[in-house]
Each structure stands twice: as C-alpha cells, then as structure tokens.
Amino acid sequence: xxxxxxxxxxxxxxxxxLQSGSVPVIAVGxxxxxxxxxxxxxxxxxxxxxxxxxxEAHIVEVGCIGPCYAEPLVNIxxxxxxxxxxxxxxxxxxxxxxxxxxxxxxxxxxxxxxxFGEGTVENIPRILDTPSFKPQERRVFRNCGVIxxxxxxxxxxxxxxxxxxxxxxxTQSEVVEEMKKSGLRGRGGGGFPAGRKWEAGLNAEGDQxxxxxxxxxxxxxxxxxxAVIEGDPHSVLEGMIIAGYAIGADTGYxxxxxxxxxxxxxxxxxxxxxxxxxxxxxxxxxxxxxxxINIFPxxxxxVCGESTxxxxxxxxxxxxxxxxxxxxxxxxxxxxxxxxxxxxKTFSSxxxxxxxxxxxxxxxxxxxSTGTAIFALTGKVNNCGLIExxxxxxxxEIIYDIGGGVADGGRFKAVQTGGPSGGCLPESLLDxxxxxxxxxxxxxxxxxxxxxxxxxxxxxxxxxRYFLDFTEIESCGQCVPCRLGTKQLLDILKxxxxxxxxxxxxxLLIELSQSVHGGSVCGLxxxxxxxxxxxxxxxxDEFEAHINDKCCPAKVCKPLISFRILEDKCAGCxxxxxxxxxxAISGEKKEVHVIDQGLCVQCGVCMEKCPKKFSAVECLSPKxxxxxxxxxxxxx
Amino acid sequence: xxxVTLTIDGLQIPAKExxxxxxxxxxxxxxxxxxCNHPDLKPAGLCRVCVVKMDDWKIAISCKLPVKxxxxxxxxxxxxxxxxxxxxxxxxxxxxxxxxxxxxxxDCELQRVAHYVGITQENLNRYRRSVxxxxxxxxxxxxxxxHNKCILCGICVRTCDELQNINAIDYAQRxxxxxxxxxxxxxxxxSRCESCGECVIRxxxxxLAPKGAQEPMREVxxxxxxxxxxxxxxxxxxxxxVVSVEGDRDNPVNKGSLCVKGRFGYRFINHxxxxxxxxxKKNGTLEEASWDEALDLIxxxxxxxxxxxxxxxASARITNEDNYLIQxxxxxxxGTNNIDHCARL
Numbered sequence: 005x006x007x008x009x010x011x012x013x014x015x016x017x018x019x020x021x022l023q024s025g026s027v028p029v030i031a032v033g034x035x036x037x038x039x040x041x042x043x044x045x046x047x048x049x050x051x052x053x054x055x056x057x058x059x060e061a062h063i064v065e066v067g068c069i070g071p072c073y074a075e076p077l078v079n080i081x082x083x084x085x086x087x088x089x090x091x092x093x094x095x096x097x098x099x100x101x102x103x104x105x106x107x108x109x110x111x112x113x114x115x116x117x118x119x120f121g122e123g124t125v126e127n128i129p130r131i132l133d134t135p136s137f138k139p140q141e142r143r144v145f146r147n148c149g150v151i152x153x154x155x156x157x158x159x160x161x162x163x164x165x166x167x168x169x170x171x172x173x174x175t176q177s178e179v180v181e182e183m184k185k186s187g188l189r190g191r192g193g194g195g196f197p198a199g200r201k202w203e204a205g206l207n208a209e210g211d212q213x214x215x216x217x218x219x220x221x222x223x224x225x226x227x228x229x230x231a232v233i234e235g236d237p238h239s240v241l242e243g244m245i246i247a248g249y250a251i252g253a254d255t256g257y258x259x260x261x262x263x264x265x266x267x268x269x270x271x272x273x274x275x276x277x278x279x280x281x282x283x284x285x286x287x288x289x290x291x292x293x294x295x296x297i298n299i300f301p302x303x304x305x306x307v308c309g310e311s312t313x314x315x316x317x318x319x320x321x322x323x324x325x326x327x328x329x330x331x332x333x334x335x336x337x338x339x340x341x342x343x344x345x346x347x348x349k350t351f352s353s354x355x356x357x358x359x360x361x362x363x364x365x366x367x368x369x370x371x372x373s374t375g376t377a378i379f380a381l382t383g384k385v386n387n388c389g390l391i392e393x394x395x396x397x398x399x400x401e402i403i404y405d406i407g408g409g410v411a412d413g414g415r416f417k418a419v420q421t422g423g424p425s426g427g428c429l430p431e432s433l434l435d436x437x438x439x440x441x442x443x444x445x446x447x448x449x450x451x452x453x454x455x456x457x458x459x460x461x462x463x464x465x466x467x468x469r470y471f472l473d474f475t476e477i478e479s480c481g482q483c484v485p486c487r488l489g490t491k492q493l494l495d496i497l498k499x500x501x502x503x504x505x506x507x508x509x510x511x512l513l514i515e516l517s518q519s520v521h522g523g524s525v526c527g528l529x530x531x532x533x534x535x536x537x538x539x540x541x542x543x544x545d546e547f548e549a550h551i552n553d554k555c556c557p558a559k560v561c562k563p564l565i566s567f568r569i570l571e572d573k574c575a576g577c578x579x580x581x582x583x584x585x586x587x588a589i590s591g592e593k594k595e596v597h598v599i600d601q602g603l604c605v606q607c608g609v610c611m612e613k614c615p616k617k618f619s620a621v622e623c624l625s626p627k628x629x630x631x632x633x634x635x636x637x638x639x640x
Numbered sequence: 641x642x643x644v645t646l647t648i649d650g651l652q653i654p655a656k657e658x659x660x661x662x663x664x665x666x667x668x669x670x671x672x673x674x675x676c677n678h679p680d681l682k683p684a685g686l687c688r689v690c691v692v693k694m695d696d697w698k699i700a701i702s703c704k705l706p707v708k709x710x711x712x713x714x715x716x717x718x719x720x721x722x723x724x725x726x727x728x729x730x731x732x733x734x735x736x737x738x739x740x741x742x743x744x745x746x747d748c749e750l751q752r753v754a755h756y757v758g759i760t761q762e763n764l765n766r767y768r769r770s771v772x773x774x775x776x777x778x779x780x781x782x783x784x785x786x787h788n789k790c791i792l793c794g795i796c797v798r799t800c801d802e803l804q805n806i807n808a809i810d811y812a813q814r815x816x817x818x819x820x821x822x823x824x825x826x827x828x829x830x831s832r833c834e835s836c837g838e839c840v841i842r843x844x845x846x847x848l849a850p851k852g853a854q855e856p857m858r859e860v861x862x863x864x865x866x867x868x869x870x871x872x873x874x875x876x877x878x879x880x881x882v883v884s885v886e887g888d889r890d891n892p893v894n895k896g897s898l899c900v901k902g903r904f905g906y907r908f909i910n911h912x913x914x915x916x917x918x919x920x921k922k923n924g925t926l927e928e929a930s931w932d933e934a935l936d937l938i939x940x941x942x943x944x945x946x947x948x949x950x951x952x953x954a955s956a957r958i959t960n961e962d963n964y965l966i967q968x969x970x971x972x973x974x975g976t977n978n979i980d981h982c983a984r985l
Contacts, residue, residue: 305814322811327685329704481792481818482811483686485723488730491816495768512766519726522699522719523688 005282008169008289019161028061031079033149035068035234036266041075049098059106067235069149072389074117086119135405136387143376144349145392148235153270156277159238165283167355171246172291179250180206185362187374192347193451195440204334205251208342213253215244216345219260222306223423226452228378228390229348233267237274243351248295251344259314262301271299306478310526311345324480325526369395373439383457384411400434403457414459422451424471425531427538447538463560464543465550469497471535486529489520501561505551555626562606566628571596573620580610601630644709661702662690672715673753676793677703678842681802684794688727689753693717728757733767736788742846749844779827782904783840783850790847796839808833835900854883864902868959871902882909951978
C-alpha cells in the first residue's frame with residue numbers, strides 16, 4: 005500500500021491535470037438542492053450539446069455551491085482565465101453558453117453571477133467583491149461546490165486527510181489539546197466546547213468507545229449538514245477518524261436521516277474509498293490505530309437528533325431522551341459505552357484545526373465563539389441560500405448585505421433563528437452579533453442555523469402557531485410538560501388565530517411557556533416555547549389585536565380578514581368574479597362588483613387577479629360584518 | 641451505606657446514601673407530590689410533578705435526584721410551584737371529569753396531586769380542554785384498559801418489564817398521540833399479557849381497572865389456595881362474600897405479588913355450584929356425605945388395594961410437606977413406588 009505522501013502526490017497530479025489542463029472545466033452543482041432545480045438536466049444538456057458540436061470540456065458534478073436562489077449553478081473555468089459562475093441555468097441557456105463561451109469568447113455576462121479565481125473575465129464583476137459574498141468565509145464549505153465529492157483524490161489534493169496524517173503523529177492528548185485551544189463549539193446548536201467533550205471522551209474509562217456523528221438534521225429549513233455531506237463527505241469521515249484516534253475508539257456511526265438518500269450514497273461511496281486508501285480499517289496509514297465507520301439511517305423522528313435519543317435509536321430502541329440526572333454521553337452513551345457525539349460540521353471542522361492549527365481557526369470569530377457559523381438563510385429575503393460567515397457578524401449584515409435585503413421591497417419585521425426551537429427577533433435587535441451567547445440573551449438560539457426572514461406581511465401569532473405545530477407533533481410524548489404543554493400552547497394559538505382568543509390567554513401562554521421550559525426532560529421541550537415567548541416579548545401588540553379587537557394586523561389569519569371591492573375603483577372587468585372559486589362575487593360587466601361576505605372563503609384570489617391599474621380589492625381586518633340572509637317566507 | 645442529612649423546606653432529614661430525595665422525604669413522612677414514581681420500580685422522572693429546587697438554583701426531579709450530605713431542597717420555591725401547577729393543570733385539562741363514577745375515586749393519585757397543588761375551576765377554565773375518545777379495551781376478562789384516563793406515567797410498562805419480565809406493553813406513537821400499547825396495538829387479550837394484574841394495582845388512576853370491583857368492608861389475611869407457593873393474600877370481604885383479593889405486601893413469599901389465578905380467580909368461592917361437602921356415588925348418583933363417611937370409605941378401599949395395583953398422583957397445588965406425606969404414605973403404607981406428580985407432564 006502507498007504511504008500518505010505517495011497518495012497525496014497521485015491525488016495532486018489528478019487534480020492539477022484537471023485544473024490546469026487544456027480544456028475548460030464545467031462544474032455543475034448537483035447536490036439535492038441543485039437537482040431539484042434541474043441540475044441533472046443541465047449536465048445532460050451540456051453533454052449532448054458538446055458532443056453534437058464537438059466541444060471538449062470536463063464536466064464535474066460538484067456539491068452545493070451555496071446560493072440557492074441562483075440554482076442550477078454552473079461554474080466554467082477556461083484555461084488561464086477566472087471561473088465564470090452562471091446562475092439559473094436552463095437547457096436553452098446551455099446551448100447559448102456552449103456556442104458563445106465554450107466555442108467562442110463571449111461569456112454572456114447577463115447570465116452570470118460573477119467570476120472568481122485567478123485572472124479576470126471582461127465585463128463580469130468579481131463575486132467575492134460583491135456585498136453578498138464579501139462577508140462570507142468558506143471554511144466548513146471549503147470544498148463544497150469545488151471538488152467532485154465522489155472522487156477521494158479531489159479531497160486529498162485539497163488538504164484532505166492531511167489532518168489525519170498529522171494527528172497520527174501526535175499523542176491523543178495533543179490532538180485533544182489542539183481542539184480545546186481552537187475554541188470550537190459544538191455546531192449542532194448547543195454550543196458545548198468540542199475540545200472539552202473530546203477530553204471527556206479521552207478520559208472516560210472503557211475498553212470499547214464509540215464516535216457518533218449526528219447527521220439527523222431535522223429542523224424545518226435547515227439543510228447545511230446535508231450540503232456538507234453531499235458536497236464534501238470525506239471531511240466528515242476524516243474528522244470522525246481523528247476523533248476516534250483522539251479518544252481511543254475503534255468504531256464510528258453516522259446517524260443520518262433516511263430522507264437524505266443522496267447523502268447516504270455519498271457517505272457509502274466515501275467510506276469505501278477511504279478503506280481502499282487505508283484511511284479506514286485496520287492499521288490506518290501503517291499505525292496501530294484501527295477505525296471503521298457504519299451508517300445508520302434514522303427512522304424519521306425529530307427528537308432523535310437529541311444525543312441520548314439518538315444513541316438509543318441506534319440500539320434499536322424507542323428514541324426517547326434519557327432523563328436527567330444521567331451520566332454524560334461521553335461516559336455512558338451508545339450501548340452504555342463512552343461515546344463522543346458531535347454534529348456533522350463539528351467533525352468537518354476538526355481536520356482544518358489539526359492541519360492549520362488552533363490559532364488559525366480561532367483567528368476569526370469572537371472570543372467565546374470562534375470560527376464560522378453556517379446559516380440557511382431563507383424567507384422573505386432576496387438572496388436565499390446557505391451562507392458561512394465569521395461568528396460575530398450582525399444579523400443586519402447577513403440580511404441586508406449577504407441576503408440582499410427584504411424581498412419584493414418589503415419592510416423587515418422579524419428574523420427567526422435556530423429553527424423551531426429558536427426565537428423571533430425584531431428590527432431593534434438587528435445589530436445583535438451572531439454568536440451563541442448573544443443570541444441566547446436575545447431569547448433565541450444559534451440552534452441548527454435556520455434563519456427565516458419575515459416581512460410586514462407575516463403575522464407573528466401565526467408564526468408562533470406554525471412552529472408549535474411542529475414541536476407538538478415531534479414531541480416524543482414521555483414527559484407531561486412537553487407532551488401536553490406544547491399541545492395546550494398550540495390550541496391556544498390556534499384559537500387566537502381563529503379569533504377565539506380569550507382575555508388572559510397571553511398570560512397563560514407565558515406561564516405555560518415558562519413551565520414547559522423549566523419542566524421538560526430534554527432540549528426539545530425546554531426550547532419548544534421559545535417562538536411563543538419571543539413573539540409575545542417583541543410583538544405583544546399583535547397578540548392583543550387578535551384577542552381584543554379580533555384584528556390580524558398583518559392580514560394573514562383568515563377568520564379575521566375580509567375582502568372588499570372599492571366602488572370608486574372597480575371597473576367591472578369581471579376578472580375577480582370569474583376567478584372566485586366559490587362564486588361569492590357578483591356584478592354585471594362594466595359595473596361595480598360586490599363580494600358576498602357570507603360566501604367568501606378569504607382565499608385572496610380576487611385581490612391577486614384585480615389588475616394593478618384598478619387595485620379595487622382591499623383586504624380588511626377586523627372582519628366586515630356578514631349581512632343577515634334574507635329569509636323568504638314560503639306560503640303553502 | 642453511610643448516613644447523610646439533607647434539608648427539605650427547612651427540616652433536617654436523615655437519609656442513607658443511594659436514596660433519592662423523594663425516597664428520603666417519604667421515609668421521613670413528608671409528601672412530595674408525584675405520579676410516575678412507585679416504590680417497587682426504578683424512578684422514571686417523566687411526570688415532572690415531583691419537581692424541587694436544589695441548593696437554591698437548580699430545578700431537579702426529586703425521584704431521580706440522589707441525596708447528598710448538606711443538600712438543601714425546596715418544594716415550595718415559586719418556580720417549582722409554577723412548573724408543578726402547570727403540569728398538574730395540563731393533566732387535569734386532558735382528563736375525563738368522571739370522578740364520581742370512576743373506579744379510582746378516592747384512591748386516585750391524580751386527585752391527590754390536584755388537591756395538593758390546589759386546582760380551581762377558575763384556573764382550569766383558562767385551558768383548552770381536550771380529552772381523548774379511544775374505545776375502552778375490554779378484551780381482558782379481568783380488567784379494562786381505558787386510554788382516555790391514562791396519564792402515561794409508564795408505571796404499567798415498567799411493572800411489566802422490571803417486575804414481571806413479560807413486556808406485553810410499551811409506549812407507541814409520539815407526542816399527544818402517545819399511547820400505552822401492546823405489540824401492533826392489538827387488544828390486550830391477544831397480546832402476550834398474562835393478566836397477572838400487577839400493572840392494574842399500580843395504575844395511579846383508573847386507566848387499568850379490575851372488572852366489577854367492589855370496595856370490601858373488611859379484610860381477611862389468608863394464603864392463596866391455588867398452588868404450593870403459598871402467596872399471602874388479603875381477601876376483601878363484604879358481608880359473607882369475597883369481593884376482592886390483594887397481595888399481602890408483608891408476606892415474605894410473594895411480597896404483595898400475585899398471579900392471574902390468585903388475584904382474579906376468587907369468584908369460585910361464592911359460586912353456587914361450588915362443592916362444599918364430599919360426594920359419594922350411591923346407586924349411580926352422587927350424594928352429599930360427611931367427611932368421616934368419605935374418609936372411612938377411602939380407607940376401606942385403600943386397604944384392599946395395597947401393592948403395585950395402587951398408584952398415587954399428587955398435586956402441584958399442595959405444599960411440599962403435603963407432597964412429602966403422600967409419597968411417604970404411598971411407599972410406607974400402600975407398599976408401592978407408583979407415585980407421580982401432576983406438574984411432571
């Protein structure tokens with residue numbers, strides 16, 4: 005078997021010949037996100053076009069490049085020139101790109117997002133100089149969208165397995181010490197110092213120890229772990245192997261959502277390749293250290309992302325969090341053996357820390373939260389997608405610079421961070437720096453990294469209801485405060501949204517939220533009420549409007565709104581009447597139309613259909629009174 | 641085990657290392673409300689009603705919290721009161737209000753904690769009431785399973801697992817749909833349940849309740865007559881009728897446990913067809929006789945049947961001592977080794 009230097013040499017040759025060869029390289033983002041936007045069709049289109057027109061180029065399928073709003077994304081690098089990134093590529097565009105840029109020399113600037121890498125391309129701005137990309141720092145995402153995740157040589161040529169090779173020359177304590185010095189905090193959301201966890205794993209007594217990677221990413225709207233696994237699976241494996249060496253474990257498990265089939269395939273492939281190269285299996289890189297990794301597809305319960313429920317689930321038991329006081333997972337985890345459990349991004353960070361050193365890692369971020377944070381930026385924002393930023397950046401910079409501001413010129417109302425367990429923060433807190441402690445103080449959490457931007461058309465009571473709907477379903481049901489508390493909170497919120505809120509409901513919501521927080525067994529219950537508490541804390545007036553005035557200020561809650569046609573604006577075009585699904589609109593052509601409030605189901609189609617030049621339909625809250633039905637007396 | 645002292649609400653309480661705070665409190669006669677705890681079972685910490693504050697800063701569950709010397713516990717801290725009150729109110733808001741017709745009325749742990757916490761109608765009216773309407777599982781001949789009353793404390797599940805090793809039931813579904821279920825949610829009579837009723841007697845509400853139970857007017861200590869184990873029972877008697885059986889917790893043989901026969905098979909006692917005297921067949925029909933008459937007849941017939949034409953089959957329902965006597969009688973008096981036992985099938 006080759007030694008590591010030889011393996012590296014071979015990998016670099018392959019990578020260099022691709023990068024500095026004589027033919028262009030076409031990198032297409034074909035992670036799950038790209039695929040759902042049609043990336044595989046784009047790959048096929050390139051293949052067909054090129055063979056038809058006799059154009060030569062390497063097509064490389066890479067992982068997630070980041071900006072979801074621009075999917076499918078294609079990066080084309082012509083020899084000696086900067087890489088041009090094409091956005092929202094369609095099959096028709098492929099034909100044009102092949103004709104104009106691959107065959108000719110016109111990069112078609114109107115199709116591009118920008119350029120990056122060495123050299124310049126005329127008329128195309130440098131992506132990294134744009135406000136959307138400038139603040140970003142791709143560390144965990146270092147290889148995503150750059151390398152072919154199914155090719156281990158691509159990874160090795162980009163510093164891959166260097167950390168492992170280096171770690172194996174260090175003592176276990178030295179590896180742990182480096183992790184501690186880096187200040188890396190668990191990227192699963194809790195933010196527990198990773199080095200201290202590794203230290204506990206090393207110090208735990210036992211012949212059998214395990215390393216477990218938590219890839220049970222379940223928060224609605226969070227997909228960064230999937231992106232890392234699909235785009236750079238070896239970085240996760242390498243981190244786990246280093247961890248195994250550091251704590252003295254010989255077996256690793258990756259608990260990954262079964263709903264991530266591509267991620268699982270990528271991991272299977274990567275494990276196989278790592279075996280072939282001698283990074284997994286017996287006597288890794290010729291040392292006494294042996295380690296293997298198994299994949300365990302999760303069964304679909306959100307609560308199995310909780311460490312103790314996760315290990316029970318691997319054991320084949322019902323995934324319910326263990327009740328405190330209990331031993332730490334590092335003392336008694338999987339099969340009651342010492343277990344080191346970290347998130348995908350935590351493991352993926354470890355190789356960089358070992359290769360480049362703790363000081364390099366800690367050189368960005370804040371004192372207590374080092375390195376970068378990854379967010380799935382979504383909602384009412386212009387540029388949605390996965391972003392990686394140094395810790396300490398403010399919410400304002402993320403939303404207005406990277407995100408390009410609120411979509412459709414709307415007005416910012418709130419940002420929700422941390423998934424269903426997080427909180428909604430108002431405009432006054434936009435200058436809050438992103439780190440574990442600041443977000444906690446504001447009533448939210450870093451969590452898994454979901455970040456949903458909301459505009460003034462969002463009803464905050466409805467938002468709280470939406471998130472409680474999720475936690476209520478996903479509660480494991482074992483402890484009373486979570487099982488019945490989330491249900492009660494949800495029932496009250498549903499009532500408020502339906503105009504059935506009672507005086508005292510706000511106080512009861514706060515009281516119950518505090519009890520659910522203080523009384524629940526695990527993190528799911530303890531944080532479940534965060535969306536309720538923060539929306540009441542920052543948007544109490546909306547709750548009061550719903551309850552006292554039966555008014556939804558954002559005009560979202562259907563039972564509290566009415567649509568009305570303005571007499572002075574209606575031109576009698578009949579468009580609204582034709583599109584009303586319940587025939588609630590009446591009126592002759594060229595005459596003012598009227599909505600029967602008794603029949604209207606508040607779908608809003610009339611408002612959508614009414615031509616802009618008339619804008620004759622308005623939405624009102626509170627509701628208009630429904631005229632009593634005329635009763636006709638039937639005389640027999 | 642070394643002795644420790646802890647303070648609960650200002651009172652110094654002695655305890656032994658290894659005890660939980662709840663156990664220490666109970667041993668000193670202090671009541672900390674709880675629902676999912678049972679002295680025979682490992683603590684689960686699920687109902688969260690036994691919540692306390694430890695050393696003035698940490699909320700903890702007293703049934704799982706090990707005692708430590710010098711520990712200071714508060715059961716009346718405002719935060720504790722709030723969590724406990726909300727938790728009990730939530731349970732009551734989701735519980736059928738059929739107390740007067742409920743088997744557990746007066747002996748219901750939910751009533752007890754609700755009373756202790758101080759639930760008022762006014763407070764309860766703030767909640768959205770939601771009671772399940774799952775059909776009652778009446779498949780078992782001895783007890784009914786009413787999921788609508790179940791508070792999911794899990795005592796039945798742990799009893800079946802830790803004490804009986806049967807594991808006929810477990811949690812199924814999740815969130816508010818969570819339910820105690822048999823495998824594949826079959827009726828309990830079609831599960832591997834052995835109907836021992838150990839879960840029934842431990843159910844803190846009446847989700848599991850014996851069929852047709854009557855409150856006894858007095859209790860009579862006795863020994864179960866079904867087998868040679870000799871479990872201690874407390875027969876519940878009303879008038880001249882046995883209306884219930886409970887295991888005798890003080891009996892060293894069974895420490896309160898019983899099997900399906902001992903616990904539920906008592907109705908033969910007052911059955912009209914029960915034999916109360918020996919019967920002797922005279923002229924082809926069985927006629928009632930006195931014990932002297934019957935024993936004389938047996939002695940006479942045995943005397944004529946000594947040797948290998950005689951065989952004795954002993955019963956598993958009698959004691960070891962009685963079985964010893966039968967084999968002695970068979971060998972020494974009847975002069976044969978033809979002796980066997982019904983349990984050796």
